[in-house]
Amino acid sequence: MNIFNKITLENMKKNRTRTLVTIIGVVLSAAMITAVATFAISLQDYTIRGASERYGKWQVAFPDVTASFVEKQANNAEVANTASIENLGYVALSTSKNPNKPYLFLTGFNQSAFDQLPLKLVSGRLPKDSSEVLIPEHLASNGGVHFAVGDKITLNLGERRQENRVLGQHDPYLTEVKHGEFKEKLVSKMEKAYKVVGICQRPSFEEFAAPGYTLVTVADPAVPSTSRSLFVTLKNPRKVKAYAEKIAGKKSYVLNENVLRFMGLSEDTIFNTLLFSVGGILVLLVMIGSVFLIYNSFVISLNERIHQFGILSSVGATPKQLRNSVLFEGVCIGAIGIPAGALVGLGSIRLVISLVAKNFGNIMYADVPLKLIISVSVLLFAAGISLITILISAYLPARKAANTPVMESIRQTNEVKVEAKSIRTSKIAERLYGLEGTLALKNFKRNKRRYRSIVLSLTLSVVLFVAARSFGAHLQQAAERSVVDSDYDLVFTTPDMPEKELFQLYEELKIVDGVSASSYQAIVNYSTVVPTTELSAAYREGFQDSKTKTHAFSLKIQFIEDSEYQKFLQSLNLPVKEYMGTNAKMTAVAKTKTEKQTNGKSALLNLFAQDKETLTITPKTEDPNAVQQQVDVTFVDTIPLDTLPSQPGESKPYVFMIVAPYQLKEQFSPVGIDQQLGLTFLSDQPAQTVKEMDTIIQKKGIAAAYTLYNAKEIFDQNRNIIFVVNVFTYVFVVMISLIAVANVFNTISTNIKLRRRELAMLRSVGMSDRGFNKMMLFECAFYGLRALLLGIPAASIIAWLIYKGMVAGGAEITFVFPWESMLISILSVFLIVLITMFYAVSKLKKENIIDALRDDLA
Numbered sequence: 001m002n003i004f005n006k007i008t009l010e011n012m013k014k015n016r017t018r019t020l021v022t023i024i025g026v027v028l029s030a031a032m033i034t035a036v037a038t039f040a041i042s043l044q045d046y047t048i049r050g051a052s053e054r055y056g057k058w059q060v061a062f063p064d065v066t067a068s069f070v071e072k073q074a075n076n077a078e079v080a081n082t083a084s085i086e087n088l089g090y091v092a093l094s095t096s097k098n099p100n101k102p103y104l105f106l107t108g109f110n111q112s113a114f115d116q117l118p119l120k121l122v123s124g125r126l127p128k129d130s131s132e133v134l135i136p137e138h139l140a141s142n143g144g145v146h147f148a149v150g151d152k153i154t155l156n157l158g159e160r161r162q163e164n165r166v167l168g169q170h171d172p173y174l175t176e177v178k179h180g181e182f183k184e185k186l187v188s189k190m191e192k193a194y195k196v197v198g199i200c201q202r203p204s205f206e207e208f209a210a211p212g213y214t215l216v217t218v219a220d221p222a223v224p225s226t227s228r229s230l231f232v233t234l235k236n237p238r239k240v241k242a243y244a245e246k247i248a249g250k251k252s253y254v255l256n257e258n259v260l261r262f263m264g265l266s267e268d269t270i271f272n273t274l275l276f277s278v279g280g281i282l283v284l285l286v287m288i289g290s291v292f293l294i295y296n297s298f299v300i301s302l303n304e305r306i307h308q309f310g311i312l313s314s315v316g317a318t319p320k321q322l323r324n325s326v327l328f329e330g331v332c333i334g335a336i337g338i339p340a341g342a343l344v345g346l347g348s349i350r351l352v353i354s355l356v357a358k359n360f361g362n363i364m365y366a367d368v369p370l371k372l373i374i375s376v377s378v379l380l381f382a383a384g385i386s387l388i389t390i391l392i393s394a395y396l397p398a399r400k401a402a403n404t405p406v407m408e409s410i411r412q413t414n415e416v417k418v419e420a421k422s423i424r425t426s427k428i429a430e431r432l433y434g435l436e437g438t439l440a441l442k443n444f445k446r447n448k449r450r451y452r453s454i455v456l457s458l459t460l461s462v463v464l465f466v467a468a469r470s471f472g473a474h475l476q477q478a479a480e481r482s483v484v485d486s487d488y489d490l491v492f493t494t495p496d497m498p499e500k501e502l503f504q505l506y507e508e509l510k511i512v513d514g515v516s517a518s519s520y521q522a523i524v525n526y527s528t529v530v531p532t533t534e535l536s537a538a539y540r541e542g543f544q545d546s547k548t549k550t551h552a553f554s555l556k557i558q559f560i561e562d563s564e565y566q567k568f569l570q571s572l573n574l575p576v577k578e579y580m581g582t583n584a585k586m587t588a589v590a591k592t593k594t595e596k597q598t599n600g601k602s603a604l605l606n607l608f609a610q611d612k613e614t615l616t617i618t619p620k621t622e623d624p625n626a627v628q629q630q631v632d633v634t635f636v637d638t639i640p641l642d643t644l645p646s647q648p649g650e651s652k653p654y655v656f657m658i659v660a661p662y663q664l665k666e667q668f669s670p671v672g673i674d675q676q677l678g679l680t681f682l683s684d685q686p687a688q689t690v691k692e693m694d695t696i697i698q699k700k701g702i703a704a705a706y707t708l709y710n711a712k713e714i715f716d717q718n719r720n721i722i723f724v725v726n727v728f729t730y731v732f733v734v735m736i737s738l739i740a741v742a743n744v745f746n747t748i749s750t751n752i753k754l755r756r757r758e759l760a761m762l763r764s765v766g767m768s769d770r771g772f773n774k775m776m777l778f779e780c781a782f783y784g785l786r787a788l789l790l791g792i793p794a795a796s797i798i799a800w801l802i803y804k805g806m807v808a809g810g811a812e813i814t815f816v817f818p819w820e821s822m823l824i825s826i827l828s829v830f831l832i833v834l835i836t837m838f839y840a841v842s843k844l845k846k847e848n849i850i851d852a853l854r855d856d857l858a
Contacts, residue, residue: 004325030341034382035349042373047262050368055204055258058231064168081233083116086225089157097144105212108219124149124198130220133194158188173211295393319402326398436775462791469821470799487642488680489712497704514685525620525674555656565661568640588633592654621672644678686712752840
């Protein structure tokens with residue numbers, strides 16, 4: 001070890017407090033960078049494992065290949081694993097309600113396929129031999145064709161052909177083109193009987209455009225396959241596209257996008273872009289805070305050692321040796337702080353993951369645990385970023401110190417350059433502040449560089465704290481906007497089930513264990529045309545063509561239980577007799593959103609000028625001669641019950657909903673009307689209840705298309721998102737706040753120590769402790785006010801930019817000015833400055849005045 005490094009180590013030992021605070025800053029910095037990077041990689045691993053569990057671990061599939069192709073790829077050096085299924089043929093499905101899926105598609109699984117390709121059972125079991133078959137549940141809900149467990153079915157298997165070409169699942173159904181001629185036909189090959197032993201969710205490998213509903217049986221040599229489907233997992237997933245293109249040739253292939261997107265290997269990069277861009281922003285914020293903390297530490301260290309550097313330079317030390325001496329100090333601090341920070345970061349993120357793991361299961365993958373993934377590359381990345389931060393922080397002041405002239409360093413005239421004009425104070429200030437305040441103000445002016453570093457540290461602390469809190473607040477607001485309360489936990493909907501059959505099912509479902517309340521309703525679709533003069537002036541302002549005499553609206557009529565409707569009328573103080581029975585009046589909500597905000601939400605304005613209206617409504621049917629009806633409506637501000645879930649693509653810029661008792665439904669439901677019937681339930685155990693309901697539905701053999709889902713599960717997912725957001729927000733704010741406090745403490749305490757002789761001189765000429773404390777209070781006020789004058793506007797601008805950035809990213813939020821954060825910042829700035837200054841001064845007061853006056857800033 002050379003002499004310069006020995007001197008550096010002695011200097012670090014001598015100034016233990018500053019060295020310790022700097023190490024703490026490095027620990028916090030390395031901990032946060034490690035925690036952010038480790039959580040990002042853990043979350044990515046979680047999504048990959050979850051997607052693999054749900055969709056299969058395979059990366060590329062070849063839908064229609066030969067047995068020799070399968071065998072060749074199984075022996076390919078690039079391939080880690082394969083699974084193949086036999087394509088046994090298609091069965092015509094004449095009763096399918098989905099015109100794009102007119103077939104059943106039978107596949108034969110071997111044990112390897114059952115192990116590697118996920119099949120999630122809804123009821124029953126997996127087939128054990130080639131006489132048993134598994135049916136997908138979307139055959140009933142999407143195709144309107146029902147088979148129950150225990151049914152025996154006979155399948156007439158065949159091939160889809162287009163002239164001489166055999167078509168597979170990757171080829172969409174080719175519809176009629178002209179004169180009754182089809183582009184494809186089904187060529188029958190054999191007939192075989194099967195027993196239905198289970199119902200499963202739609203197999204993940206079935207493409208949405210596939211023409212056949214996938215049935216699963218056990219592969220049988222006696223049933224020849226038309227082709228095979230091969231699912232390949234590579235040793236190096238990053239080569240999947242090159243491998244697929246090379247191997248496929250003219251064959252088609254399908255990438256497992258659901259898994260590849262989380263590996264960053266899909267064209268859909270939104271998840272990884274979001275994950276790593278947010279992580280990058282957090283790392284950048286940490287780096288900024290850390291650079292200032294460590295930079296100030298080295299600036300102060302060099303201010304202490306500038307006299308020492310001057311002496312070393314006078315006896316032959318080169319600028320390079322002096323720079324290396326400072327960099328050596330940085331490396332020593334890093335050698336202690338970075339490993340400690342990595343351990344703290346790993347421990348912290350492990351604790352956080354243990355707190356949020358259960359909630360993550362409710363949000364995304366229930367059967368896949370969120371685990372801490374310790375990656376050597378991530379730890380090296382965090383250590384590298386931390387070391388770069390330290391070296392940048394050390395190099396900048398080291399270069400300046402090494403280039404300072406020798407005599408200027410020995411005399412120490414470079415820091416304090418006093419000119420009468422520069423430290424002059426006004427008479428008003430002297431009268432206002434007194435002697436102590438004037439001295440504080442002159443101290444503030446005489447060494448602007450040193451005091452500028454304190455103000456900058458305080459300003460940065462304010463900005464970081466407010467920015468972190470603002471980011472968390474807007475993130476939480478975005479999560480809360482996705483949380484809605486509903487009148488039901490479970491909902492069953494159907495567009496075409498006969499009402500008699502629906503109410504028979506309702507009587508069975510409402511007594512299932514766990515159901516605490518139930519109801520039914522129907523939504524029918526109508527339209528109306530109204531004179532523009534009947535509309536509100538506020539709504540007409542948005543019209544592009546002000547000369548339009550009429551305006552057309554789509555509207556819905558919600559029919560609810562008569563008893564519920566009667567309660568609703570009583571809550572509005574409307575006469576029940578006028579709104580019940582034949583030709584009764586109806587209530588309606590007709591509103592649209594505006595750009596104005598009320599309590600953080602878009603304000604609503606009425607579509608109509610008056611609160612009562614007579615409307616001529618037309619049912620939405622395929623019959624062009626549908627009978628119109630007239631209804632008298634009273635406009636109100638709310639509806640009694642939540643409506644059934646909207647269909648995809650139904651979003652409109654307004655809400656127009658008429659509410660009526662169910663007794664009137666028949667009057668407004670002509671044949672062929674576009675409608676949705678629904679049963680809603682509240683349950684104490686939604687997950688268990690929905691399973692029992694599904695079993696009942698399967699046994700009844702319902703042929704109509706339907707949907708049964710757990711709405712409570714979706715709402716709980718959103719509530720869990722809020723919990724996760726809150727945990728990470730608070731952890732991030734606490735860590736940033738610790739860095740900010742360490743920065744301020746380090747800067748102020750060491751600056752006070754550098755004024756050791758100056759403060760001792762004031763005490764030696766008779767300044768009392770009261771006067772001394774008064775001067776320190778004025779200095780605290782000057783520091784705090786100057787920092788807040790810069791920090792508050794800067795923090796406000798950054799909070800606004802964070803909001804705009806989140807809005808640009810698609811978040812539906814309103815700007816919330818961080819008043820609370822500002823108030824906390826103001827109080828904290830003065831409190832931290834006050835505590836730090838008096839801590840440092842109290843240590844100086846314990847020293848002997850004579851010793852302090854003799855000390856050359858050592």
